[in-house]
Structures are given as C-alpha cells and as structure tokens.
Amino acid sequence: MGPYILRRTGAAIATLIAASVIIFAFIHLIPGDPVYVMLGDAATPDQVEELRERMGLNEPLVVQYLIWAGNALQGDLGQSIFFETPVTQVIAEGAETSILLALITMFWIVAFGIPVGVLAAMRQGTWVDQGLSGLAMLLASVPTFWVGLYLILTFAAGLGWFPSSGYPSIFEEGGLSNLRYLVLPSLALAAPNAALILRLTRASMLDVAREDYVRTARAKGIPPYRVVLRHILRNALLAVVSAFGFTFAALISEAVVTETVFALPGIGRTVVQSILRRDYPVIQGVVLVIVCLYLVINLIVDLSYRLLDPRVELE
Amino acid sequence: MRQILINLARPFVARPMTAFGVLFLLTIVVFAALSPWIAPFPPDQIDPVNRLQPPGVGHLLGTDHFGRDTFSRIVYGARLALLIGIGVVVFALATGVPIGVLSALFPRLGVVLMRMVDVLMSFPSLLLALGLIVILGQGVFNAILAIGLIYLTTTARIVYGLALRLKAEPFVEAARSSGAGTWWIVTRHILPNMISPLLVQASFVFAFAQLGAASLDFLGLGAPPDIPSWGNMLAESRIYITRASWLLLWPGLMIVLTAFSLNLVGDALRDRMDPRFRELMRK
Numbered sequence: 124m125g126p127y128i129l130r131r132t133g134a135a136i137a138t139l140i141a142a143s144v145i146i147f148a149f150i151h152l153i154p155g156d157p158v159y160v161m162l163g164d165a166a167t168p169d170q171v172e173e174l175r176e177r178m179g180l181n182e183p184l185v186v187q188y189l190i191w192a193g194n195a196l197q198g199d200l201g202q203s204i205f206f207e208t209p210v211t212q213v214i215a216e217g218a219e220t221s222i223l224l225a226l227i228t229m230f231w232i233v234a235f236g237i238p239v240g241v242l243a244a245m246r247q248g249t250w251v252d253q254g255l256s257g258l259a260m261l262l263a264s265v266p267t268f269w270v271g272l273y274l275i276l277t278f279a280a281g282l283g284w285f286p287s288s289g290y291p292s293i294f295e296e297g298g299l300s301n302l303r304y305l306v307l308p309s310l311a312l313a314a315p316n317a318a319l320i321l322r323l324t325r326a327s328m329l330d331v332a333r334e335d336y337v338r339t340a341r342a343k344g345i346p347p348y349r350v351v352l353r354h355i356l357r358n359a360l361l362a363v364v365s366a367f368g369f370t371f372a373a374l375i376s377e378a379v380v381t382e383t384v385f386a387l388p389g390i391g392r393t394v395v396q397s398i399l400r401r402d403y404p405v406i407q408g409v410v411l412v413i414v415c416l417y418l419v420i421n422l423i424v425d426l427s428y429r430l431l432d433p434r435v436e437l438e
Numbered sequence: 439m440r441q442i443l444i445n446l447a448r449p450f451v452a453r454p455m456t457a458f459g460v461l462f463l464l465t466i467v468v469f470a471a472l473s474p475w476i477a478p479f480p481p482d483q484i485d486p487v488n489r490l491q492p493p494g495v496g497h498l499l500g501t502d503h504f505g506r507d508t509f510s511r512i513v514y515g516a517r518l519a520l521l522i523g524i525g526v527v528v529f530a531l532a533t534g535v536p537i538g539v540l541s542a543l544f545p546r547l548g549v550v551l552m553r554m555v556d557v558l559m560s561f562p563s564l565l566l567a568l569g570l571i572v573i574l575g576q577g578v579f580n581a582i583l584a585i586g587l588i589y590l591t592t593t594a595r596i597v598y599g600l601a602l603r604l605k606a607e608p609f610v611e612a613a614r615s616s617g618a619g620t621w622w623i624v625t626r627h628i629l630p631n632m633i634s635p636l637l638v639q640a641s642f643v644f645a646f647a648q649l650g651a652a653s654l655d656f657l658g659l660g661a662p663p664d665i666p667s668w669g670n671m672l673a674e675s676r677i678y679i680t681r682a683s684w685l686l687l688w689p690g691l692m693i694v695l696t697a698f699s700l701n702l703v704g705d706a707l708r709d710r711m712d713p714r715f716r717e718l719m720r721k
Contacts, residue, residue, distance in 0.1 A: 264697035
C-alpha cells in the first residue's frame, strides 16, 4: 500500500503542475495585450505600466510562471482587477455559499440516488424498475438551469414556500434559517447527478448480486433483506464511492449555472461575472483552487477505494 | 452489411421507448431540413402588437417579448441543435480516436498523451469550455470547439481502452505474425471492431453536447443572440417566465427530449453491443 500511495500522490502532483501551467498560460492565450484587455482601451499609460509591473508581465515567461506558482504556493493568488482586493479574499467570500450548496446537494444525491437505485435493482425487470430507470434517464437529460427556473416558478413565485434568489450568510441575521435560500438551488443541482448515482447504484447492485458469495449467502438461508443490505449493498457501494470524484466535478460545472440562475453569491457566479468583467486573475485563481480540490478528492476516493476493497490490484 | 443494419434496427422494434426516441430525432431532422416550409413565420419577424401571446390559433406555441412566433423559432432552433451535436461528435471522434489508438499502439507515446488527457480532465468540463470561449471569442463554431474539447478527453480514454483490448486479441496477433503492418492492423482489425462502441459514445456525446450548448447559451457565452437556438430562447425569456410560462416550456422541452432520445438510442445500442466492451462504456 505504501508505494502505491506515494506513486498515486506523485501522479496527482504532476497533474496539478501541468494544470497550473495551462491556467497560467490562459492569460497569455487571450488575444491582445492582457493588460489592455483587462483595463480597457481608455487606460492611461501609467495605469498600464503599473499593472504590467504588478503582474510581473515584464519578466520572461518562465520566470513569470515560477513567480506566479511560487506565490500561489504561499497562498497569494494575485489581485482582482475589478474588486482591487486579493483573489483569495474574493474566493473566501464565495466559499460559504458554494460549500454549503455542494454539501446540501450531496445530501440529496445520496439520500435519493442510492435508496432508489437499490429499489430499482431489487425489482429488476418489473415496471417499478423500468419506471425508475426511465425517470433517471430523463432527469439526466435535463439542463439544471431549466429545472431551477421551474422550481422558482412553482415554489417561489407560485407557492411562495422558498425564496427565489440570493443567499444571506448563516452568520448574519436569520442564522441557520437562511439555509432555506439553498433548498431550491440544491434540488436543481442534485436532479441530474442523483439520476447518475441512481443508475450507477442499480448497475453495481446487479453486478454484485451475480457473485458466488451472494448465492452462498442465500443458500445458507440468510433472510433476503439481510443479503441485500450486508452482502450486496456494502460491496455495490464501493463502485458508487469511486464515482464521487466524478460527481464532484459535475457539481462544480453545473453550480456555475445554478448559482447564476438563483443569483447566489458563490464562487461559480463569481467565475461567470469575472469572465464578463475580464477579471482574469480571479478566473485563474478560482480554477486553480477547484482543480486542486478535484485532485485531492479523487486522490482520497482512489486511496480509500483500495483500502476498502483489498481485491483491487495496486497497479 | 445487411445483417449489420438488421442488427442495428432490432432494439428499436423491441422497445417502444427507443422507437419514440428515434421518431423524435427524425422530427428534429425534418424540422432542421425543412424549416422555411414548416415554420409559419420567419424566426426573427417582430410583431410588437402581439407580444407575449399565449399559445393559440394564430401562434401555435405563443409569442415572445418581441412578438416573434415561438413555434417558428423552435423549428429553426433544430438547425443549431443538429449543427452543434454533429460538430461536437465529429470533433470528439476526429481527435479522440487517433489519440486513443496511437496511445494504445505506442505505449511510450501513450503515457504522455494519456497524461495530457488526465490533465484536461482535472478541469470541470464547463470551466474548460468557458476558458476556451474566453480565448477564442463567442460564436457557434467556437462553442463547438469548446464543448468538443470536453468530449475529446472522454472519447480518447474509451478508445484507448478499446484499442488496448483489441490489440491483445488473437486475431490481431495472428495478423501481426503473418506480417501485417501497423497501418493495416489499425484500418482492418482495430477500427472496424470499434464501430459499435463508437456509435454508442457518439450518441451520448451528441446528447450531452445539447446540454452543454444550452448552458453556454444561458450564460450568454454560446451562440450569438441573433441566432434562434433553444438555449438562447430560454435565456431571453427568463425575466418573463412569471407572465409567460410557455416561453420556458417549449424550448426547454425540446432540449430535454432531444437529449433524452439520444440517451435512449445510446442505451439501446449499448445493450446490443459486444459484451466484452460493455464494461468500458458503463460511465
């Protein structure tokens, strides 16, 4: 296990370095002088020179990258052009919304996707299974923002049960009850991803149900529900856990759109607004942080997968 | 050839849902090919007097905030949906297949190429697409490239797995030992055996390209606003949804049913596929 952990961690770091080069190169791939692009045509020569100096754009590219990466390692992601505050601060301000949104969404995904997937697998071939599997495929084909708009139309504008947009911090007035602002967004975000987990749980349950030890368990006379819970589900969940890294990436992508629909002050909306404002340091910083998170989550998922299932070969 | 066609047709007959998917997709193709004849109005004809009309006799699916006929815009929107879908599939296959096959045949090159694919995959897909749009600028062609880049990675991975398996098959080894060159093996033994898994992949890529394009349109970074795409229709009608909810319904339904139909077709094709490959196509 030890050498495997080292090798796997090394690969993640190598990927991160390569990704950071792409993120760094991004600002130089944009057509035109990045300084003029960011400041607009009306910028005075002094402003241009100042920004160029501040961003280190007068140095050779390799030096620029090393300075940028070195600063990033020390937690300095540069300055936002629009807010004129450190990028880390911009990210920190959106973090609460995005993290809570992700957590609540994951809760829905696990709470719906897994039990319903188990149910579909247990009723394999019946109309229950066909209905649930069909529903899952339909949900996986729905754009999250469309679901979001319908949720707003029904539960916010129509019934008035939940607020339609915005999110005040849980540390402000209202406390934990502010979480009601995240109910509709998290449901919209959960829909397609819960559908994927449902399909995966079902497929994985059916795979495991064919194993010899399941037949042995049944033959021994263990009650069917115990076989399902202890012998099939436990092993089937391994494959589901390994999909969480992928689910996380999908969540981030779709959160960009969901946060925009519900006007949530999260990191995803910050990215979209920064694109429209040409605030490139913020885009670079956010993407770097997200890629880091993704790699760490995948690393944890991979390692725990091999820890949980000794049969998996350590390549 | 005839046997292949019969095999391909069989699942659609056996499953009514899949038949629905095929019929819906055919409708989209007909909409796209014959839009000027099917649409009762030009898609951009403004009629300020009849703004935000509910569905009714004159305007089958109602009108939007400029008084443009929703049904006509839906019909014309099929063109962009097909263009984006085909464009993304062609791009993903044209780049992903060579990368995957080369990586499988030449392990040293494969290590490097697959590592690069891994790096691209560490970016959340929509952020990757948005980044490319920022670099290339907004436009239909660039949206195709941006979404295509996402599916280049998944396609290359799948093809790599398929090619590795095929490479180890006895018939490939037999061909190699009887003196067949690499080019011959790739074109005669590896690629032909990949056709059905690639068809499955193509239908899923086509489906998800629809959702990706709709997201880009919704963020205002996809097709230019003067092009009637379903995503643009949703983005524009967003502020009117409480007054005119049908503006939200029809374009959204078209996106959902297109993606759903393609997923149904992909699923049916996958179930007909060589069982050796099914495991690889699961995700």
